[in-house]
Amino acid sequence: MTIFTGKTEEAAIAAGVAALNSTRAQVTTKVIKPARKGWFGLGHRDAAVDVVLKAVAAPAAQPAAPAQPTSSASQATVTEPVPQSTPATSTTAPDKVAAPRPQRTPAQNRAHREAAIEAVQDYVLEIVTQLGIDATVSAESLGHRQVRLAFETEKEGLLIGKHGRTINALQSLAQLFLNHHGAAHVVVELDVANYRERRQATLARLADNTAREVVATGKPIYLDPMPSFERKQIHAALAQNHYVTTYSAGKEPHRAVVIEPV
Secondary structure, eight states: OOEEEESSHHHHHHHHHHHTTOOGGGEEEEEEEOOBOOBTTBSOBOEEEEEEEOOOOOOOOOOOOOOOOOOSSOOOOOOOOOOOOOOOOOOOOOOOOOOOOOOOOHHHHHHHHHHHHHHHHHHHHHHHHHTTOOEEEEEEEEETTEEEEEEEESOHHHHHOGGGHHHHHHHHHHHHHHHHTTOTTOEEEEEETTHHHHHHHHHHHHHHHHHHHHHHHOOOEEOOOOOHHHHHHHHHHTTTOSSEEEEEESOTTSOEEEEEEO
């Protein structure tokens, strides 16, 4: 096995062809590791390709042409009459129809999704390492289109950040990574030490206490800015409350939930 590397599979193959002093048609190739572009310079990996010369088959012997019979007598040249050709009817070739793009099978879709999830684990773990946090990460499927990346570390507070800003920022980057790598339908959630469950309980209490204050004062209250998935939890917590209504106001990243009396 002769392995050559390059920024892309084609670059690795070109390196192998040049090293073997051959042409592309004279070699066989097998991708050992596909190239990975990475994201913001992180998670990049060169392609690794096995390039091997094809076996050259010996040319088959050409059969000898049969000898033409010779005659001592002079041969008369006979000229055959040339038939009159009829004018060919001009026809216009039909326009070529582009072949439909082949659809991936369910198994191929599953393999593509699993590869993207594996890549995003490497990506976020590399960022966490650069933040000076020693951690491990594992993936857990929460459904066909949702995955949870759970961290284990002794620096839980540093990874979570004030009001969850660090882990929320990492989660946004992870979602952008999946979108960029063709897995936009997969929703990713980052968690550490059951922070998400504890945060959801905190938001539910905040929604209930704020709704009580709004009813008592008759005035709307603006909550602190939150990411969209936390705003949805506030809306859901008060969806059955008939005394208040909720909506979001402002622009990202300062968009906040407003709770006002009905």
